[in-house]
Amino acid sequence: MLKKAVKKPILLTGAPRSGTTFVGRMLDLSSSIGYFHEPFNVQFGIEGIHENFIYIYEGMENEKYYENLLCDLLKGKAKYKRAPLDVVNQDKPLFIKARNYLGRAIIKSKPNVNYYKVKLTPSIERYFLKDPIACMSSEWLHRKFNMDVVILLRHPAAFVSSLKRLNWRFDFRHLLNQPDLLREHPEILEIIKDYDVKNLSIVEEGALWWTSIYTVLFKYLDRNPNMIAFRHEDISNDPFEKFKELYEHLGMDYTPQIQEKIKDFTDNSNPTIAEKNKVHVLKRNSKENTKVWKKKLSSEEIRLIKEITEPVAKRYYSEIDW
Structure with missing residues (x-):
């Protein structure tokens, strides 16, 4: 079971491919954050979510069902699904497929491992959901669970x-x-x-x-005036200042160690163009990438x-x- 967080949860959302993975990883540099990866993702999110981009709102007929799912997530009682084999083994060599099959049997998925890490980390004081698939339900999550919602948008x-x-x-x-x-x-x-x-x-x-x-x-x-939006381009063009602004808005410490890591991920010596089929390339020349x-x-x-x-x-x- 998760220990009770002392600060309200954070939701980082927006359309898929809007930069939520990159920005999420930069926020997850804080040791006080407990990172939950895409719990609303039908393929490998938590059990009980059966539709991507589901619209949950106050007063809907089965609102209590979803409220209980989220309560379980925040209490450490939720169960992440086993990663689909066609996803983890897509275009992989045979030995990688064998490794993934074994890993899937033992640990279910990387998001499941992240979830258990949060349970076992004593420094965690705040839960952080990185989930573009939850975008349509972000208003409900903000109002029902008092989440700090950050919406990312990309050109x-x-x-x-x-x-x-x-x-x-x-x-x-x-x-x-x-x-x-x-x-x-x-x-x-x-x-x-x-x-x-x-x-x-x-x-x-x-x-x-x-x-x-x-x-x-x-x-x-x-x-919802307390929900905020950031442009991916603004973060990419001035990562130091924009992450400072985001950290301060969320009441998080923007330490020199975090700043140094952000510099490493966004430096202009990093590649600009990602490989064709690689979904996430976090170390990029962020300014040129825009x-x-x-x-x-x-x-x-x-x-x-x-x-x-x-x-x-x-x-x-x-x-x-x-």
Whole structure:
């Protein structure tokens, strides 16, 4: 069982590929933080979550069910799922597959190991959920569990460029199969009404997905003044000052040791471009990384992304950002 945290939990969220893994790891440099990796992830999150991007809200019929799941998570009673073999063994050599199979049998998954580490670490005084999959439920988590919610956003073109590099696709059924979400946020249907969501290019799909997610998240920000947003580009261009700002907002000590580690991860001597199929490359030339999409996308792709996302994106990205 986890010891009782003395400070309120933190949720770091936003669309997938918005920088939550990188920023999450930089916050996890603090020894006082207990890191929970994507508990809302259907593949390897906690047992009891059956739908990605689930919309949980106050007053819903089965709200108590989800409240109990989160209470168990924060009390150390939750159970993480065993990592799917097709995920841990994807494109791996035979000896790596054998190792992963054994590890999966013994420890279930890396998130499960992280969870147990938190249980065994006496310095932990605050729990930290890094979870873009929880984005649609972030307002509920903020209000129900008094979580400090930080929303990350990334330039729409950089977001789509990242999806193209990994050939990641999103299934709009995650949103369209949730009638409560569509009733409370009908803008999602308005965004996609002119498109056949079953036959989208990866560029259209990414742009529509970005717009749908941040349409909802910006509403959350407007009606919850204690929820805050950070642009991935601002953090990348000035990591020292922006992480200082973020640490201070969360009431965390921004120690010289943490600053030195952040410098190591963001230094301009690090590579700028990630390998094609590598999902997370944490040590990057953070400033140059923000410009990679301009080289990877065609002018027509950029025009299309801007056309789809600008009605929402203009809140944080002006003409000069394109």
